[in-house]
Amino acid sequence: MVAIEAGYYDAPGSPGPIITKTNSDGTFEVARRSEYYRLTVWKEGYAPSGCNNQICLNEILDVRLRKVKTDVAIPTIDKIYDLSKGAFSFRIGAAVDSDASDADIIIKVDPTSPTKMIISVPEGGGIAPTSNPGILDLDNTPSAPENYVKEISIDNTTLVAYFVQTRDGKYAKFRIMPDLNEYSNGQTKLEFTSCRIIWAFQSDGSRNLETVSPTKPPAVFMSDIN
Numbered sequence: 001m002v003a004i005e006a007g008y009y010d011a012p013g014s015p016g017p018i019i020t021k022t023n024s025d026g027t028f029e030v031a032r033r034s035e036y037y038r039l040t041v042w043k044e045g046y047a048p049s050g051c052n053n054q055i056c057l058n059e060i061l062d063v064r065l066r067k068v069k070t071d072v073a074i075p076t077i078d079k080i081y082d083l084s085k086g087a088f089s090f091r092i093g094a095a096v097d098s099d100a101s102d103a104d105i106i107i108k109v110d111p112t113s114p115t116k117m118i119i120s121v122p123e124g125g126g127i128a129p130t131s132n133p134g135i136l137d138l139d140n141t142p143s144a145p146e147n148y149v150k151e152i153s154i155d156n157t158t159l160v161a162y163f164v165q166t167r168d169g170k171y172a173k174f175r176i177m178p179d180l181n182e183y184s185n186g187q188t189k190l191e192f193t194s195c196r197i198i199w200a201f202q203s204d205g206s207r208n209l210e211t212v213s214p215t216k217p218p219a220v221f222m223s224d225i226n
Helices: 219-225
Strands: 002-006 018-020 037-041 049-052 077-081 086-089 094-097 105-109 116-120 126-129 151-155 162-165 171-182 188-202
Touching: 002 219, 105 188, 116 171, 126 151
Parallel strands: none
Antiparallel strands: 002 018, 002 037, 037 049, 077 188, 086 094, 086 105, 105 116, 116 151, 126 162, 162 171, 171 188
């Protein structure tokens, strides 16, 4: 199945998706309705994949799907958080103070650029980007890596998911999307009082970060199936 969402597809009031199916040979053709769009491809037993207008740079696309071997998916959380306290805990699923014992990532504006952020981890933890910056969701990052650093600087426009090793040896993955506000003086700055985080946490200590059920389709397809 193939879905293409038009406009600012995460925003309220955006038009519904166009949904179609591939031909018997796996090819498909779908027209976009806006210069801003997201394409999602899914097949039962496989993780969804796709791209959006920032990385779908060609009219002809080769979308490859990853087979999900076992149903060991952990839940994905997609919520808005007030991160003005400066940190987030995957273990309790909440914003916390930056010096709290259960803080897993510490977030602040990069002093060299108001549109960048620095994410660091407490002593004993680590953070690492996914290897593929074209991944728009967490579905194709099923296993935590072995190598980590203590902090990273992130451009707000970079489409990357990140892995975290907590100080107590657990693993998580996330995408973070703070607001980028423009002020009357022309300056822009990241704001964290209403920050979207999509995340998943593995509490058993394994590196398994599979978030895909082999039988449950992505939400974008649900209205067409029901």
